[in-house]
Amino acid sequence: MDQVAEAAGVSRATVSRVINGAPSVDAKIREMVQRAIAETGYVPNVAARSLVTRRSNSVALVISEPDRPDNHSFLNRIFTDPYFGRITAGATGALRPHDIHLVVIPTDSTDHHQVIRYLRQGHVDGVLLISSHEQDTLPRQVHELGIPAVVSARPTSPIAVSFVDVDQRLGARLAAERLLTRGCRRPATISGPLDIPSGLDRLDGFRSFLAQRGFTDVPAVEGDFTRAGGEAAARRLLAEHPELDGLFVASDLMAEGALRAVQDLGRRVPDDLAVVGFDDSSAALDCRPLLTTVRQPVEEMAAEMAEVLMAHIATPGRLPRSVTFQPTLVVRDSA
Amino acid sequence: MDQVAEAAGVSRATVSRVINGAPSVDAKIREMVQRAIAETGYVPNVAARSLVTRRSNSVALVISEPDRPDNHSFLNRIFTDPYFGRITAGATGALRPHDIHLVVIPTDSTDHHQVIRYLRQGHVDGVLLISSHEQDTLPRQVHELGIPAVVSARPTSPIAVSFVDVDQRLGARLAAERLLTRGCRRPATISGPLDIPSGLDRLDGFRSFLAQRGFTDVPAVEGDFTRAGGEAAARRLLAEHPELDGLFVASDLMAEGALRAVQDLGRRVPDDLAVVGFDDSSAALDCRPLLTTVRQPVEEMAAEMAEVLMAHIATPGRLPRSVTFQPTLVVRDSA
DNA sequence: CGGAGCCGTGAGAGCGCTCTTTCCCACATT
DNA sequence: AATGTGGGAAAGAGCGCTCTCACGGCTCCG
Numbered sequence: 001m002d003q004v005a006e007a008a009g010v011s012r013a014t015v016s017r018v019i020n021g022a023p024s025v026d027a028k029i030r031e032m033v034q035r036a037i038a039e040t041g042y043v044p045n046v047a048a049r050s051l052v053t054r055r056s057n058s059v060a061l062v063i064s065e066p067d068r069p070d071n072h073s074f075l076n077r078i079f080t081d082p083y084f085g086r087i088t089a090g091a092t093g094a095l096r097p098h099d100i101h102l103v104v105i106p107t108d109s110t111d112h113h114q115v116i117r118y119l120r121q122g123h124v125d126g127v128l129l130i131s132s133h134e135q136d137t138l139p140r141q142v143h144e145l146g147i148p149a150v151v152s153a154r155p156t157s158p159i160a161v162s163f164v165d166v167d168q169r170l171g172a173r174l175a176a177e178r179l180l181t182r183g184c185r186r187p188a189t190i191s192g193p194l195d196i197p198s199g200l201d202r203l204d205g206f207r208s209f210l211a212q213r214g215f216t217d218v219p220a221v222e223g224d225f226t227r228a229g230g231e232a233a234a235r236r237l238l239a240e241h242p243e244l245d246g247l248f249v250a251s252d253l254m255a256e257g258a259l260r261a262v263q264d265l266g267r268r269v270p271d272d273l274a275v276v277g278f279d280d281s282s283a284a285l286d287c288r289p290l291l292t293t294v295r296q297p298v299e300e301m302a303a304e305m306a307e308v309l310m311a312h313i314a315t316p317g318r319l320p321r322s323v324t325f326q327p328t329l330v331v332r333d334s335a
Numbered sequence: 336m337d338q339v340a341e342a343a344g345v346s347r348a349t350v351s352r353v354i355n356g357a358p359s360v361d362a363k364i365r366e367m368v369q370r371a372i373a374e375t376g377y378v379p380n381v382a383a384r385s386l387v388t389r390r391s392n393s394v395a396l397v398i399s400e401p402d403r404p405d406n407h408s409f410l411n412r413i414f415t416d417p418y419f420g421r422i423t424a425g426a427t428g429a430l431r432p433h434d435i436h437l438v439v440i441p442t443d444s445t446d447h448h449q450v451i452r453y454l455r456q457g458h459v460d461g462v463l464l465i466s467s468h469e470q471d472t473l474p475r476q477v478h479e480l481g482i483p484a485v486v487s488a489r490p491t492s493p494i495a496v497s498f499v500d501v502d503q504r505l506g507a508r509l510a511a512e513r514l515l516t517r518g519c520r521r522p523a524t525i526s527g528p529l530d531i532p533s534g535l536d537r538l539d540g541f542r543s544f545l546a547q548r549g550f551t552d553v554p555a556v557e558g559d560f561t562r563a564g565g566e567a568a569a570r571r572l573l574a575e576h577p578e579l580d581g582l583f584v585a586s587d588l589m590a591e592g593a594l595r596a597v598q599d600l601g602r603r604v605p606d607d608l609a610v611v612g613f614d615d616s617s618a619a620l621d622c623r624p625l626l627t628t629v630r631q632p633v634e635e636m637a638a639e640m641a642e643v644l645m646a647h648i649a650t651p652g653r654l655p656r657s658v659t660f661q662p663t664l665v666v667r668d669s670a
Numbered sequence: 671c672g673g674a675g676c677c678g679t680g681a682g683a684g685c686g687c688t689c690t691t692t693c694c695c696a697c698a699t700t
Numbered sequence: 701a702a703t704g705t706g707g708g709a710a711a712g713a714g715c716g717c718t719c720t721c722a723c724g725g726c727t728c729c730g
Contacts, residue, residue, distance in 0.1 A: 011680045047716080106427060256621070387687055
């Protein structure tokens with residue numbers, strides 16, 4: 001930087017001003033400095049800058065999942081699930097124009113303390129926290145740290161933190177309505193894990209809407225948001241309730257598996273059994289027949305999380321805000 | 336840090352020694368310092384440390400893909416493809432024990448300069464570069480930067496950089512052998528994009544092995560490593576060559592699509608037509624019948640990339656090294 | 671014509687750490 | 701008793717930047 005200053009015949013302070021785009025620099029001098037920068041090939045040292053500005057220009061994407069028996073499959077599951085992929089894509093897209101980078105940190109409860117330590121050290125300016133399961137203590141811990149944070153769903157315990165969510169119950173209702181509209185009279189559902197709020201909300205939303213319409217004792221089987229889990233759940237459900245004619249599956253991945261099971265068992269979709277998924281991920285298009293599903297705009301939601309986080313970073317005292325997205329029904333062939 | 340030093344009745348230097356685990360500190364003093372750290376809740380400032388050590392303890396995972404018409408789908412495609420997911424999982428797993436974090440940076444040629452700028456600024460200690468397409472200039476640019484780097488495949492132009500790859504031709508040969516063993520006499524292939532070395536190598540390896548065994552003019556159609564692409568390619572292939580009885584598809588994702596097309600067209604798999612994939616990704620288990628495929632240990636390869644990179648970071652002058660993994664055949668139901 | 675006000679620049683004090691150098695003291699050696 | 705030896709702690713100089721504050725020179729107004 002001294003070299004640049006000397007080459008341009010100005011002081012270090014002026015070089016700094018030019019680099020940071022301060023408006024109060026004379027156009028001629030600005031140009032001279034820029035030429036000097038180009039000639040010397042000068043690149044600012046980010047560590048030195050961070051030291052004084054207290055900014056790192058990066059944020060963490062912390063993906064908190066329940067413990068897994070083995071670490072390998074844990075990582076693999078996370079990074080292979082299209083849901084997390086869409087989150088990453090959405091967040092990256094929103095952050096990039098602001099030149100903010102993303103540090104991806106998967107975690108389960110066994111290494112919460114490492115994550116917390118990382119965050120405390122000031123590596124990042126804020127956190128996007130993807131946490132779904134009920135008992136997860138990480139949102140609270142992060143909140144207590146005082147670092148800017150946005151969570152991916154309404155926290156289960158009431159903490160004053162910003163979050164972005166989709167109206168889960170409305171989504172479930174859209175699915176239920178679609179099934180009824182098609183003429184289904186024996187609806188059932190494969191839910192997500194019931195220790196996850198979104199799993200619970202979708203189940204509850206589905207059932208309570210149907211109850212209003214006079215359908216009680218709607219069968220439900222708990223799934224685990226994987227294809228294999230969906231397939232197994234569908235087999236179980238049809239074994240116990242062969243009369244079913246409509247099925248709401250709480251994720252597209254599970255729906256893909258369920259569709260397979262249903263067809264293996266000789267049911268035609270949608271004629272014998274109509275199936276509605278949830279997510280509208282790429283998996284919906286991998287199904288045959290193409291999956292009718294409830295669209296959750298995951299990329300937009302992640303982008304919104306990023307925007308809210310950046311706002312928090314820019315103005316520290318800012319009050320938490322929550323944003324709820326509306327799901328929509330995407331009608332294809334399966335229902 | 337001054338507070339800690341005062342609380343422990345020592346100097347800042349000693350606190351630093353304790354934090355960095357210097358062996359030459361008296362046990363009693365060490366303990367006092369640690370107590371002081373705990374009491375004050377002191378956390379070292381990483382920016383200040385980086386400023387003097389010239390280390391950031393993070394590395395970039397740069398995923399370089401060809402230009403896409405629209406940015407949105409570009410990000411989505413990358414983060415949804417299980418191949419990149421496996422890479423991320425493998426790299427994360429290897430880096431975590433060393434407390435090194437991963438900054439994920441997707442890029443196409445339109446923003447190479449941004450990536451280069453980011454790297455030059457010293458945000459990261461090194462780069463894991465995932466670059467597949469032939470004309471990609473990024474590997475060379477990164478190499479010229481002089482920053483420690485490891486590339487995911489043999490660079491197309493000969494630059495002195497470390498890389499990790501799988502023996503693509505051997506993999507293709509394993510597939511060919513399997514088809515012949517099953518008794519196929521009319522083999523064909525759906526290749527990857529031919530401007531990607533791995534695509535080319537698999538095609539070439541397949542054909543040249545078959546040529547040795549007397550099979551010439553083996554039909555091939557170019558695919559694009561997506562499910563939809565695989566499906567379309569299979570339809571084209573079977574329309575032109577209805578007599579086929581064996582098919583090597585250069586990625587599991589494409590194989591999944593191809594399988595669908597083949598079965599839609601009334602062929603039974605594997606009886607009428609045997610299908611072998613490539614990758615052994617989770618997609619292989621989503622196929623029906625379960626996909627016989629060539630296993631590429633992507634997670635291990637990514638982990639190895641990370642190890643090599645850390646070695647380069649630790650000892651700067653180190654000569655480039657390349658590691659080639661052996662693929663294996665995983666026999667399931669489709670061939 | 672003198673002083674107030676403003677714009678643009680320079681000087682210099684840190685930001686919080688590491689690491690080399692220096693120093694002290696206890697103990698061994700002659 | 702004087703000198704040598706070495707382990708362990710302290711002192712202090714940076715690392716490369718930003719940002720406040722002071723100041724010089726200009727315009728403008730009374």
